[in-house]
Amino acid sequence: MGLRDDLDRFREVGEQRREDLKEFISYGDLGGSGPNSINVPIKVVDLPEFAYDPRDKGGVGQGQGGTPDVGQPVGQPQPGDGDEDGDPGEEGGDHEYYQMDPEEFAQELDEELGLDLEPKGKEVIEEVEGDFTELTRAGPNSTLDFEQLFKRGLKRKLAMDFDEDYVREAMTVAGVTPREVFEWCREQNILVSQAWIDDEWDALEAERGRWDSFDEMEANVERTTTIQRIRRDGLRNVPFRREDERYRHPEVVEKKxxxxxxxxxxxxxxxxxxxxxxxxxxxxxxxxxxxxxxxxxxxxxxxxxxxxxxxxxxxxxxxxxxxxxxxxxxxxxxxxxxxxxxxxxxxxxxxxxxxxxxxxxxxxxxxxxxxxxxxxxxxxxxxxxxxxxxxxxxxxxxxxxxxxxxxxxxxxxxxxxxxxxxxxxxxxxxxxxxxx
Missing domain, CATH: 3.40.50.410 (von Willebrand factor, type A domain)
Structure with missing residues (x-):
């Protein structure tokens, strides 16, 4: 293996710098961290390099002035053999750490162990406005909920709607009175009012006697449903009332x-x-x-x-x-x-x-x-x-x-x-x- 291969290998090892989280928890120095700063050791790898002595130190076999003879005592260690004060060096090698806060630690542990703990809120600290999801009966026009208004009006129309042409045919039966037509409609679950029949009665005077009985009329005239009429004529005259109005208000959300x-x-x-x-x-x-x-x-x-x-x-x-x-x-x-x-x-x-x-x-x-x-x-x-x-x-x-x-x-x-x-x-x- 050549020098270049050695360098590539050292770089590869050096890229995997931080100690594995599981390894750190099981074997690492936990005492080196504080409550708000977790220090995970970094694996420090020094790349190999050549080191040259300065030329003025003399060559091989070249002594200097005062060089002792063989066997002569060299004396006590001089400053520089240990630290600057002449004592043996006490400090260890440099250590590096990857610092993470508890939030990052929790996220990584979640990923490492496949956890999904969702903290629960307790004490209410403030109330804030959320989405406009609350509905009230009063409010500024800009917050009127038209969708709610239309739905309520449409619901009323569907509840009150009836086949007007079918009732008019019943009013042409020979010998019947407006009251008898109204009672017949109730038997057929046709929600028509007596007032409407009275208003339409005189206009059909010339056509009275077309049918001899209600049974004959029913056998010859097809009754349409509300959906069929809407598909045929479209949706018209939806009855809106003031009590149908709803105004959107922001939901009050408790922030805990x-x-x-x-x-x-x-x-x-x-x-x-x-x-x-x-x-x-x-x-x-x-x-x-x-x-x-x-x-x-x-x-x-x-x-x-x-x-x-x-x-x-x-x-x-x-x-x-x-x-x-x-x-x-x-x-x-x-x-x-x-x-x-x-x-x-x-x-x-x-x-x-x-x-x-x-x-x-x-x-x-x-x-x-x-x-x-x-x-x-x-x-x-x-x-x-x-x-x-x-x-x-x-x-x-x-x-x-x-x-x-x-x-x-x-x-x-x-x-x-x-x-x-x-x-x-x-x-x-x-x-x-x-x-x-």
Whole structure:
């Protein structure tokens, strides 16, 4: 392979600069990112090149003044061997990052995992005018809805229309009176008024006696339908009335703020060692980024617990470790209190994410945790079990929650044993919410 082939190969590798999103979530340095800026490492590839020493440094085998003889000590390192102060260099090589905001991260994760979560609006922040879809009986002439006016007038015409020629033929039956003609029309479901018959009566005096009976007239004269007459004569004399008028007004649309609060709960008891804590961080951190990118306003509550629970800052959340036992219900009691006081269900979307190794004090899951999960209204409750070495004998919390609430639609239980499981766990959580 020649030098040109080497260069082409290096360029090809260099074009694929950004670390794969799944690889970044499972193995990357998540701690290098902030809540509003995700730093995804870029693979830096330097193209090979020749480097030449300056000519004034001397040639091969040419010594300089003061060059020690063979075996003579060369002394202590001089400035320039390390950094400028003479100390060994401490800085690593340069690193580059692709920065994305949470919204871009959410879009890419949607594409990567095939998700389609549509945030729900909660708190009404303003009312705006939408399309002219509302109709009222009064308004300026410029907003008169002519289509509605015509439809109402046409509906009346079709309801009142009758075959005038057919009724006139009935009025020529020998010996009948206007009242008898009117009653006959009613029997035939012809909606003609007595006044109309009276107005037409005298004009047909010369033709009276053409038919001996109504039956004879019916047998010899064809009655036409409204549609047939419209096709023959066209649509004329549509009766419009003032009560048919409708005026278009803009629909009032409530613009809602898409608020979300995410309660992250983590077991910090003695059994939650470093690998388990890392798996929690790798699962919860991308979920936080994703929901921040999806919602207009996202807030986060971090609760740590062993046998008791307390609220902590995000910076402390993933690093805390205590030596106490475990009582998961203490965290849900605190979560319920915080949500009721600060994040009312009518105004906030709620996600309650808990993680641990499924170890819990006896009967606490069935007697306390499950009832509390049912009492806390939320878009989604999730429990992430982290057990790198496989399930412990007393690690039954996840199974008990799944067995009791797995079919409720807003509860998901997922299992993470290795970094490779993190992406699947995130998909399980977010796809459950998307289905809702």
């Amino acid at each position: 703020q898409k608020n979300v609060v995410v309660v992250n709960i983590r077991d910090v008891s003695g059994s939650m060692r470093e690998k388990k804590r890392e798996l929690v961080e790798r699962t919860f951190t991308p979920l936080d980024w994703y929901l921040t990118g999806k919602y207009d306003n996202a807030e986060f509550v971090y609760i740590a617990h062993d046998a008791e629970a307390w609220r902590v800052d995000r910076d402390d959340f993933f690093g805390i470790r205590s030596g106490g036992g475990t009582k998961i219900s203490s965290a849900y009691e605190l979560a319920k209190e915080v949500l009721e006081e600060e994040y009312p269900w009518s105004e906030w979307n709620r996600y309650v994410f808990a993680a641990g190794d499924s170890e819990n004090s006896s009967n606490d899951t069935t007697e306390n945790v499950i009832p509390l999960m049912e009492e806390i209204p939320a878009n989604l409750h999730a429990y992430v079990e982290t057990q790198p070495g496989g399930n412990a004998i007393n690690a039954t919390h996840a199974e008990e929650v799944e067995r009791a609430l797995g079919d409720t639609g807003n509860v998901v239980v997922t299992y993470v044993s290795t970094p490779e499981d993190v992406i699947d766990a995130i998909y399980d959580v977010l796809s459950t919410e998307a289905d809702e």
